[in-house]
Amino acid sequence: MSQYKKLLSFAIIAASALLAINFGFRSSLGLFLKPVSESFGYGREIFAFSLALQNLFWGLFQPLAGAIADKYGTAKVIILGSLLYALGLYITGTADGFIDLHLGAGILIGMGISGTGLGVVLPAMARMVRPEKRAFALGIGTAAGSAGQFLLIPVAREFLVTYGWQMALVIMAVASLSMILFTPVFKDDKKTDTKTDAESEQNLREALREASKHFHYWLLIAGFFVCGFQLAFITVHMPSYLADKGFDSSVAAASLSIIGLCNIAGSLAAGHLSGIYSKKWILAFIYGARSIVIVLFLVFPISLFSVYAFSFATGFLWLATVPPTSGLVAQMFGLRYMGTLYGIVFLNHQIGSFTGVWLGGYLFDTTGSYNQVWWWAAIIAAITAIIHIFIDERPVERLRHAAKVI
Numbered sequence: 001m002s003q004y005k006k007l008l009s010f011a012i013i014a015a016s017a018l019l020a021i022n023f024g025f026r027s028s029l030g031l032f033l034k035p036v037s038e039s040f041g042y043g044r045e046i047f048a049f050s051l052a053l054q055n056l057f058w059g060l061f062q063p064l065a066g067a068i069a070d071k072y073g074t075a076k077v078i079i080l081g082s083l084l085y086a087l088g089l090y091i092t093g094t095a096d097g098f099i100d101l102h103l104g105a106g107i108l109i110g111m112g113i114s115g116t117g118l119g120v121v122l123p124a125m126a127r128m129v130r131p132e133k134r135a136f137a138l139g140i141g142t143a144a145g146s147a148g149q150f151l152l153i154p155v156a157r158e159f160l161v162t163y164g165w166q167m168a169l170v171i172m173a174v175a176s177l178s179m180i181l182f183t184p185v186f187k188d189d190k191k192t193d194t195k196t197d198a199e200s201e202q203n204l205r206e207a208l209r210e211a212s213k214h215f216h217y218w219l220l221i222a223g224f225f226v227c228g229f230q231l232a233f234i235t236v237h238m239p240s241y242l243a244d245k246g247f248d249s250s251v252a253a254a255s256l257s258i259i260g261l262c263n264i265a266g267s268l269a270a271g272h273l274s275g276i277y278s279k280k281w282i283l284a285f286i287y288g289a290r291s292i293v294i295v296l297f298l299v300f301p302i303s304l305f306s307v308y309a310f311s312f313a314t315g316f317l318w319l320a321t322v323p324p325t326s327g328l329v330a331q332m333f334g335l336r337y338m339g340t341l342y343g344i345v346f347l348n349h350q351i352g353s354f355t356g357v358w359l360g361g362y363l364f365d366t367t368g369s370y371n372q373v374w375w376w377a378a379i380i381a382a383i384t385a386i387i388h389i390f391i392d393e394r395p396v397e398r399l400r401h402a403a404k405v406i
Helices: 003-040 044-072 074-093 098-116 118-128 131-186 189-196 204-212 215-244 249-274 279-299 304-317 322-333 338-367 371-389 397-405
Strands: none
Touching: 003 044, 003 074, 003 098, 003 118, 003 131, 044 074, 044 098, 044 118, 044 204, 044 338, 074 098, 074 118, 074 131, 098 118, 118 131, 118 189, 118 322, 118 338, 131 249, 131 322, 204 322, 204 338, 215 249, 215 279, 215 322, 215 338, 215 371, 249 279, 249 304, 249 322, 279 304, 279 322, 279 371, 322 338, 338 371
């Protein structure tokens, strides 16, 4: 193996490790819902709202984090994001009221995730490899996040059981600073960006104007809204839905674990296939398959087999949308401002997440059932599958012209 390939492999591994830490600690915070709530004597909705704020601020700050990474380099954003992430965990662990919880677990961790997560790291990974390997690299990064959930959630649980929730969060805060150790592999990211793309000179304002006028970019945004709606609804409300159907909580835990495990394979497969086949057709298939899986789950009598079968199928489709979606952003507009443009797409994913979680609770409270949300999730997935067929995945005219000149 050449020296270049060795360095590239190390960079991909380091970026994946960073994403694993980011996802792992974030995913473990649900374990703290009950002990934190009982410690303060709050209802569970207080800390749950903190975690909802986390998702919202993650989405709101993702475009900004992407823009800063595009302009000043990924390494600087990851350092700042790691510090915010660690500070958020520390403030949560030393909180003496709901304001601290909202600030720490909500706002600061949300901002920290935006600076150390997929929206910043995936564009950098895309710039590390050749175009034909780009989609597979994005799949590896996405799968790494899911792997982190299984590696670090048990660790966080051991901290919680052994030291209590406050000290566990402080330990996690210190451990999250380890993400800074991986920043050296991104030090030349901005330099690489400008050298590898055959693009005309373009500033950020021009890039945003170009994307905002591109109809097919909006179709991509609409699709990711639906993705967030489905994923967040299932993540938050699946345990309660299964409890309503008479299942033990262990079934819900197993269901979400199966989804996470299968997501690793699904993300890798989607990344590999996105480098071979049309990305828009892969997305159309994923959304169409999601719709079919949900309908089958609803129309057949629910059983242990149907729950696990649904989890298995859903897991393969879970984050499989990320490699082709982020890959399409790079394919349409180039890599120069991919962090910013993908950040905007991801913001709408998080708005969809907020909507799915809120609508699930609202409709359950008003109707006593989740059925409406399940059916809406199936319907909008089918619509999204159709609209992706009409996406023009060719590079924008600016890039096509630059390619002809070169």
